[in-house]
Amino acid sequence: MRPSGPLRDLPPARRRWAVVLSVLESGLSGAALLGAYALLPLSAGTSLPELLRLVTAVVLVAAVAARQVRAVPRAGRPVLRAVRALCVSVLFLLVVFAALYVRLSAGDPRAFTQPLTRIDALYFTVSVFATVGFGDLAAVTQPARLMVTVQMLLDLVVLGVVLRVLSGAARMSLVRGRPGHDQEDPPRGRQP
Template sequence: MRTALTTACLLAVYFAAPLNRSFTPVTAVALVGALAALSLFVVWQVRAIVRSSSPRLRAVEALATLVPLFLLVFAACYCLMANGAGRAFSEPLTHVDALYFTMTVFSSVGFGDIVPRSQAARALTMVQMVGDLVILGFVAKVLVEAMRRGVERRARGTDGNPR
């Protein structure tokens, strides 16, 4: 329930955000900052999973929060980029279009109806592709390992002795 509420709040913030500005160097720095914050979120979640009384549930919640947050960061960037000077994409992007494009890149479906046209849009799309692989491979593995350690810790009990 908490994860669904968090995702709903993230979506509400995304759709309420004024993303009708241009993608600027400041936006690029904000993207790097957001990705760094996501990395810190993963570290914080790993610690919370290991210490949790329900490590399996906590790991699922962490992944279910991280993925939408990651996708919304890129959707916001695509929306800003599409509203900048020139034609970064094959068509103008609304909030829904940008989120749709982000999801097609994440799922590697790539229907081809929305295509990055500018070098910057293509570069950002490649950054998302690499990030997708990192989340699906490395981050998922780290969260599963944290869950395993949390389960082992719980089985030992709080004093370190087997129950």
């Protein structure tokens, strides 16, 4: 069983250890996602339409993010779990869109300014996420531009809504864990 309670209640050595474990767990999750991206077959060849593939990807990203959000209030260390959840959600979003871009480029080499390798696609996905836009790679065809637009919108959702939900869930979990607080949130507004 994992220890629980706020980090601030731990002695410094245990606090550092809890953070190190959280970083290691995030790193292992990231390595697993990147390993799957590197090893899974992504060549074109299925008859699945790009729009259906895009909708499936959006649903998968939403499901992973929702699962991560639900895990935060139940965690022993909700703040660390919220950070891990954000890392997993963002990386999953990046890997899913990189895989979509590889498949799209394999099916239509003109979809981008040049055919994309896995590394090119991951680089492009991170550039879009970070809003850097170096200009060396760009979406050219309508399906590619649609996918990039959806990624940009999801990036905003991840950065805005998911971060807000995760921080709120962590904060709520911390408040509920304090002695003297009921399991329900106190009512807001004026009391009768």
